[in-house]
Amino acid sequence: MKAAWIIAKREILSFFLSPLAYVVLTAWTLWQGATYAIFCYYVAGSPVGSGVENDPLAMLFGQTTLFYIPLLVFVPLITMRLLAEETRQGTLETLLTAPVTSVQVVMGKYLAALVFWLSLWVPTLMYVWLTSRFGDLDAGRLLASYLGILGVGAYYMSLGLLMSALARAPMSAAILTFLALASLFALGIVQFLPVSEAALEVVRYVSVWQHMQNFSSGVVDSRYLVYDLSLSVFGLFGAVQVLEARRTHP
Amino acid sequence: MIEVEHLSKYYGERLAVSDLHFQVQAGEIIGFLGPNGAGKSTTLRMIAGFLPPSAGRIRIDGIDILEHPAEAKRRIGYMPEAVPLYPEMRVREYLRFRAELKGVPRSKIASRIEESLHMAGAAEVANRIIGQLSKGTRQRVGLADALVADPPVLILDEPTAGLDPNQIREVRRVIRSLYGKKTVILSTHILPEVEASSTRILIIHRGRLVCEGPPDRIRSMALRxxxxxxxxxxxxxxxxxxxxxxxxxxxxxxxxxxxxxxxxxxxxxxxxxxxxxxxxxxxxxxxxxxxxxxxxxxxxSLEDVFSALTTSEPVEEGGKSPLPPSQA
Missing domain, CATH: 3.30.70.260 (ACT domain)
Structure with missing residues (x-):
């Protein structure tokens, strides 16, 4: 685990030394700020109540598609470099000839990715403060929202890492990650189609829409956490396998 | 110190390394000589534990690199041919990362970084950003990385490729200074290169060991x-x-x-x-x-092998250039 942490530290340092990090964080914070402002206006004009439609934070954290769509763009940007950059610049060779295992490399990169993910959400604490200052804060709903974000992040980062292992250049990793996340997102649309009850059940389970709608309205459904965890493990396992194969066919 | 037994490597159908068999004693400096594409880098990458061999065994200090990769790699300092580095890091930051990754004890990291920087002649660039360094300086940073954990075995793939004559002389001096202290395998496609720094030369051609021996013997064969x-x-x-x-x-x-x-x-x-x-x-x-x-x-006499080796490279330090006399 120590080797994983050393790798994570370097990755985090490199990310925050790159202009990319600041472009992504600035754009993301602007987007979040704008949507939060829109939701506040909306709530201000609505009849008084305590439901999610009266909670700008709940709306921000998954009640509308304004939550999911920017993530399809921003997640690939923060995960694309993880392993693809090492492959592109050849440093994978020095990394893997150090006394570390592929599992340690993947875990280190994953740890770094989780830190990037959390860095996207730290600025939202500002809105939490604003909401508590000028309105009513539902603490339970808020904690459930952050838990949901952590769960979604766990598998988004894992899938991004897998795509970054598969690709030989960051740009292709970004495109692959976008396709993967967009496909999962598109599955959510199926629940609005006339499909069988069984299909509906499955689609709701794998859909990030339903996932975050539940969590942001304060419903912690452990099935989603199991889903997040399984998909994360799948992505990490895949990334380790790809890394091993990459050594056989450099 | 290094045992290579019947090592082979296929890339798909293509046989890149064929039944290589040799041993390196502790303290030797082995020059691995062959034209481009002879299988030098592939062999070194296998010894360094990056590529798995298709057949054969490699033992470092008695430890099989496939069975106990982490233990074996701990004994190796490896410098790949292209010297890949992280361009956004500073030299000292990079060496600290490498030292931590290679398990250098925390209390020794600072002194190991200074020593390796000094040995590789990179001390004056310690605070520079790697992305702004010249090719020769990057090469020295790569060498410092190989040295940073003080490993008993060094594997240097084309350590002087792309350097100017002064830098080449400097790198040779560093390698010669390791004689008796480290076991070194270095590869090159230039004969005078290995003559200047090796105690034994292995010549590899199309993935096979063509001949081996001390430099003077190889020279007399090559230049007879x-x-x-x-x-x-x-x-x-x-x-x-x-x-x-x-x-x-x-x-x-x-x-x-x-x-x-x-x-x-x-x-x-x-x-x-x-x-x-x-x-x-x-x-x-x-x-x-x-x-x-x-x-x-x-x-x-080894013309077929050496035509690719002895041409168009700077020859110095007593190396003789076999230019044909133009009499007729």
Whole structure:
């Protein structure tokens, strides 16, 4: 685990030394700020109540598609470099000839990715403060929202890492990650189609829409956490396998 | 220290390394010599534990690199051919990362970084950003990385590629200073390169070990003077004309008649004379005997291997350039 942490530290340092990090964080914070402002206006004009439609934070954290769509763009940007950059610049060779295992490399990169993910959400604490200052804060709903974000992040980062292992250049990793996340997102649309009850059940389970709608309205459904965890493990396992194969066919 | 047993590597159908078998004793500096594409890098990558071999075993200090990769890699400092580095990091930051990754104890990291920077001659760039360094300086940072954990084995893939003559001399000095302290394998496609710093040379060609031995033996084999001669004269005429030349020349008629001319091959045993001097002597003897001489040029006996090796690279430190004398 120590080797994983050393790798994570370097990755985090490199990310925050790159202009990319600041472009992504600035754009993301602007987007979040704008949507939060829109939701506040909306709530201000609505009849008084305590439901999610009266909670700008709940709306921000998954009640509308304004939550999911920017993530399809921003997640690939923060995960694309993880392993693809090492492959592109050849440093994978020095990394893997150090006394570390592929599992340690993947875990280190994953740890770094989780830190990037959390860095996207730290600025939202500002809105939490604003909401508590000028309105009513539902603490339970808020904690459930952050838990949901952590769960979604766990598998988004894992899938991004897998795509970054598969690709030989960051740009292709970004495109692959976008396709993967967009496909999962598109599955959510199926629940609005006339499909069988069984299909509906499955689609709701794998859909990030339903996932975050539940969590942001304060419903912690452990099935989603199991889903997040399984998909994360799948992505990490895949990334380790790809890394091993990459050594056989450099 | 390093045992390589029947090592082979296939890339798909292509055999890149074929049944390599050799051992390196502790303290030796091995020069791995061969033309580009001979399988040098592939072999070194397998020894460093980056590529898994298709067949064969590699043991570092008695530890099998496939069975106990982490243990074996802890004993190796490896510098890949392209010297990949993280461009956004500073040199010292990078070495700290590498030292931590290689398990250098926390209390020793600072002193190990300074020592490796000093040994590799990179101390003055310690605070520079890697992305702004020149090729030669990057090479030295790579060397410092290989040295940072003080490993008993160093594997250096083309450590002087792309350097200017001063930098080459500097890197050779560093490598020679490791003699007796570290076990080193370095690869190159330039003969004088390994002559200057190795205690033993392995020549690899098309994935096979062609020959091995100490540098002076390899040199005498490679540079044992031989000449190609094109003349109207008969075999016996040539033989008697060359009688009395030092180094007991053997003359073979290749039997290739080219019109009126015949092609001869003249080989010498060990000779004190340089190829140029021998060429002049042959010319004088043939002229004195009044025989015709249409062409005379030097041939080296490992020509097929070395034609790719000894050309167009800076030769220095006593290296002799076997330029053909232009007599006719």
């Amino acid at each position: 003077p031989a000449f190609l001669l094109l003349s109207r004269a008969s075999h016996s005429q040539i033989l008697s004309a060359l009688e009395g030349l030092p180094g007991l020349p053997k003359v073979h008629a290749r039997g290739e008649r080219e019109g009126e001319l015949c092609r001869y091959e003249i080989e010498f045993e060990e000779s004190k004379h340089s190829p140029e001097e021998l060429g002049e002597l042959i010319f004088k003897h043939i002229a004195k005997a009044g025989l015709s001489l249409s062409e005379l040029r030097i041939r080296t």
